[in-house]
């Protein structure tokens with residue numbers, strides 16, 4: 217690539233750019249010095265507005281100077297030559313991670329490098345067969361010819377290599393032989409998993425670019441096969457939205473399945489300027505809503521009828537029960553309301569007046585209704601006493617000090633006694649009460665469990681001071697109905713990863729926290745491996761939660777993670793009717809399937825394979841088991857058999873961070889992660905039957921591997937792989 221005929225020219229361009237960048241940094245620094253002077257001059261003239269503007273500009277320039285300085289090593293990675301229809305010459309646009317522009321921008325030539333998130337950069341990512349267009353502010357569209365698309369590898373301010381026009385879209389038409397010929401992408405894909413998810417700014421594909429640049433205020437759903445870059449695209453989209461919509465990162469949140477996954481994506485966020493975006497699991501969010509850290513019951517609902525109950529608790533039907541419960545309670549309260557007569561009959565608050573206060577407003581929370589009546593009564597009483605006191609102080613004949621004191625005491629006493637009997641609801645007690653109110657459940661016709669089973673089970677867990685994972689959404693919604701979401705502000709955008717594992721009620725809670733129903737939801741229905749929670753289909757989500765929202769649904773089927781040999785294998789275990797993954801590169805080594813006559817033999821083979829993978833250059837190795845217990849035993853077995861193994865880590869439910877190296881993990885917790893090499897600990901037929909649940913679990917396991925896969929089975933091999 218360095219023998220490209222334009223190489224010397226590009227070297228010169230790079231040198232010129234770097235020199236210009238240094239000059240811009242100097243100009244920015246000079247400008248900052250001048251601003252310091254101007255700030256103090258403005259202050260001495262008591263012109264705080266000017267001082268404020270100068271200090272804003274100063275900090276803005278400080279950030280720019282630091283960003284440009286960081287970009288000196290590698291100012292850009294791409295270039296496109298574009299001529300808008302109806303205009304004269306082709307313009308060269310250089311694309312990098314940071315915008316580099318002179319202080320005064322008079323023409324486009326003053327922008328030396330465009331940020332990858334700028335509208336024009338779309339040409340670089342999406343140019344198809346010599347034509348491209350880009351949109352600015354969602355209103356202006358520029359269309360034209362693309363003469364050249366060029367990629368660069370620049371390190372330490374030196375041009376290492378370059379290549380022209382390798383557009384995946386051309387290859388996409390050749391589905392049969394869809395392997396990518398783009399050397400830059402190939403190099404990137406062969407780089408290995410490393411410890412954390414990586415940014416793909418330099419190699420975003422056309423179909424990914426479209427998703428990243430979807431408008432803010434809509435529900436964007438990305439359904440994609442394993443390794444298709446859903447998490448990566450979703451996070452780049454956040455970066456794009458922050459940059460273009462000028463959002464406050466604190467108002468963006470990523471909801472991910474567990475802490476391990478959050479740790480796994482943590483390195484990528486600063487790379488794409490999204491480090492301040494909030495990151496939490498649904499349980500974290502629930503704790504913020506209900507305002508205490510719940511003790512989650514360790515028992516899992518993986519057997520029927522517990523799983524069926526847990527599934528049901530994630531449906532909108534549960535809301536109906538809560539509403540009936542609260543409506544009835546409010547109705548009962550209203551029935552008990554009577555005219556209030558105080559102060560020798562001089563103050564009467566009629567039942568109708570009180571009722572009006574209680575039923576006022578459409579979606580006022582239950583406790584708030586009571587509180588508003590309380591405030592109203594208290595106001596009327598205070599008002600009466602104040603007016604009476606004023607009358608007596610003015611010396612009016614029919615008012616005296618003694619009566620004023622008596623009225624004040626009567627008012628206070630009344631408020632205390634009267635309100636004490638009101639049925640205000642505390643969250644947990646109220647939720648427990650819901651489980652005891654048979655009337656509220658009357659209309660529910662459950663499948664796979666009885667209402668008595670559900671209410672007794674949930675009541676017992678609550679009585680033990682615990683909460684089940686599957687009650688969190690219900691508790692949040694109950695909180696909404698009784699107090700509202702007063703403590704958690706609304707988010708400008710919510711990104712949900714592994715979105716298939718979030719149930720409808722959880723989505724309903726999230727939707728109530730979203731300012732403009734602005735979501736990016738990434739997931740894969742083929743990876744729905746929880747029997748007790750999650751979605752049954754994206755259609756159900758669109759219909760039951762987002763029926764009134766603007767929605768955009770994407771399917772991505774290219775698998776960028778795994779080599780063709782691995783993709784071919786995991787495609788085999790996918791249940792019929794599911795979209796197959798399309799591989800984009802191959803490695804030339806088939807996965808190995810090995811029968812181990814005993815657990816000891818499997819352990820020996822695991823150690824041998826680890827060594828072999830290391831020889832092949834694997835930095836990260838995953839050893840995956842079906843169950844968490846198996847992982848624990850295997851980890852201990854490996855520790856005992858090979859104490860010298862360095863960086864051997866176990867992932868279990870209470871582990872919060874991911875360390876890379878050799879990871880022993882149950883498949884459910886390895887979801888979302890990837891490894892250079894994967895060993896499946898036991899793919900025997902008694903572990904993975906023909907059941908669709910087992911098929912999905914195995915699919916997740918196999919698709920964690922980038923290059924190498926070794927499948928052990930103790931006993932007969934699972935029919936899924938035969």
Ligand SMILES: Nc1ncnc2c1ncn2[C@@H]1O[C@H](COP(=O)(O)OP(=O)(O)OP(=O)(O)O)[C@@H](O)[C@H]1O
Pocket residue numbers: 401404405413414415416419420421424440441442443444445446447448449740743776777887888889890919
């Ligand atoms: N355009 C791209 N250029 C380079 N690498 C890419 C690109 N798109 C995706 N990848 C790589 O593909 C791998 C899989 O990406 P990611 O983990 O985001 O996929 P996913 O769809 O969320 O996977 P899963 O659902 O299986 O967890 C990552 O290593 C990512 O860096």
